[in-house]
Amino acid sequence: MxxxxxxxxxxxxxxxxxxxxxxxxxxxxxxxxxxxxxxxxxxxxxxxxxxxxxxxxxxxxxxxxxxxxxxxxxxxxxxxxxxxxxxxxxxxxxxxxxxxxxxxxxxxxxxxxxxxxxxxxxxxxxxxxxxxxxxxDTLFIIDVWLWLVMGAATWLSLRREKRGGAWRNPAWLGLVVTMLYIGANWTISRDFARMHSLELGSTAIAAPVPFDPRKRDLIFRGEDGRHHIIPGYRGPTAERVSVEKVGDAWWPSCRLDELARSDPQIAAFLFWSRVPLVERIDDGSLVLRDARFLDPRAVDRFTVALPDDACSQVFDQRAE
Structure with a gap:
């Protein structure tokens, strides 16, 4: 956090x-x-x-x-x-x-x-x-609702302390509300991931999103070997968002393990990555990314350029 x-x-x-x-x-x-x-x-x-x-x-x-x-x-x-x-x-x-x-x-x-x-x-x-x-897989790395709850509880506690009131009570209430909020989010993530893992036949990651604790980005690997995402999913009773193709990971055709032995950037990325994928970007070059962090603003921190011959086969992510 x-x-x-x-x-x-x-x-x-x-x-x-x-x-x-x-x-x-x-x-x-x-x-x-x-x-x-x-x-x-x-x-x-x-x-x-x-x-x-x-x-x-x-x-x-x-x-x-x-x-x-x-x-x-x-x-x-x-x-x-x-x-x-x-x-x-x-x-x-x-x-x-x-x-x-x-x-x-x-x-x-x-x-x-x-x-x-x-x-x-x-x-x-x-x-x-x-x-x-x-x-x-419970909270987004920056949670404004936690800021609001804990910040308000801290401020109220300090204010009461200054005035000679029961200053411990707001702090304990803030901690209890925080734990309940975390528990509720943990339950949402587990339910979404378990439901879709059973439905899709593959492990799904329910990734929290900013601002709305009711939503999750569901990340999974399809039968075609491609990584997919259902963005902003809100449960089975809500309207489903169509599956969006976000990249490719065709490991049999990519010599990433070999490249990692001579390139510390690739080695570090693969050590950290949970859902690695190889993506062909607009200029035709290949990049190594992680499906958890596909925000364009995170490109510099969570992307590694690959040699053009890193993979013998990478599907065009724009192809139907």
Whole structure:
């Protein structure tokens, strides 16, 4: 998920009352909820799509879930001591307890891969012990309704706290509503995917879409070997949208495994990709894409150019 969502989760946990456990609890919760994304630093030294093979990996795995909170708690504990020595420590700050700081940072850090699991991008929850990708297919990577619910709950909690009211209640209500919303979306995705997997005879992915949590883009591979999508599907009682051809993946005729051994871009893409497809674009060249990310605005981040001789046969996607 996006970092605003992660931050709001940390803030709500704190406003639920945990920020009173120790000094610097809120920084531990909010920073901890975001800290696994330190792997974004790889964007400064990798080329092209190689970041896809690095992101959401070892910093989201079990070792990091212990080590990162430990480092964060140690850094905040040192910062409190440093301020005290300089005489700049705020008088109203609670005493800082290292064990409590670590426990809060650990809780917040655990929330990060849990949220990342909810979308179709995936997360490697067992890295470095296993490179398997896990997918929740529950929420779009940016969910404005989560922003609204959690943002309003955080604002109301802070407002009540300032006025001396029951400030914990709005935070807990926001967390409960958030969990119910996530549960409802998980159920929708599972029902759509299961129904179409049975109907089509192949595994279907129910990918959440922006803004409308009732809809899913259903992605599947047809009997002809082509990838298809039913965009914006809303269930069996709604009018079905005709199947739209979105690309080709004719693996027997493409030497992608061979190319991946000499091209780190292709290797990284295939390692990350869940629904890879080879597409012939307007100028006749071939590109490697993923059916989850076909938005033209995502071309630079989720596309790899292939040599003209990469495939001996690729159907024209515009052909009937």
């Amino acid at each position: 996006d970092n605003l969502t992660h931050s709001l989760v940390g803030a709500l946990i704190g406003q639920g009352g945990l920020k009173r456990k120790t000094g610097l609890a809120m920084p531990a919760l909010i920073i901890g909820a975001n800290i696994p994304d330190i792997d974004a630093g790889c964007l400064f030294w990798v080329n092209g799509v190689e970041h896809l093979a690095i992101r959401r990996g070892i910093t989201h795995g079990p070792i990091a879930m212990v080590l990162l909170p430990l480092l964060l708690a140690g850094g905040l504990w040192w910062f409190d001591r440093w301020q005290a020595k300089r005489g700049t420590r705020p008088e109203g700050r609670l005493s800082v307890d290292f064990v409590s700081l670590f426990a809060l940072a650990f809780l917040a850090t655990l929330s990060h891969p849990a949220l990342d699991w909810l979308n179709v991008y995936g997360v490697r929850l067992l890295e470095p012990f296993s490179s398997r990708w896990f997918y929740g």
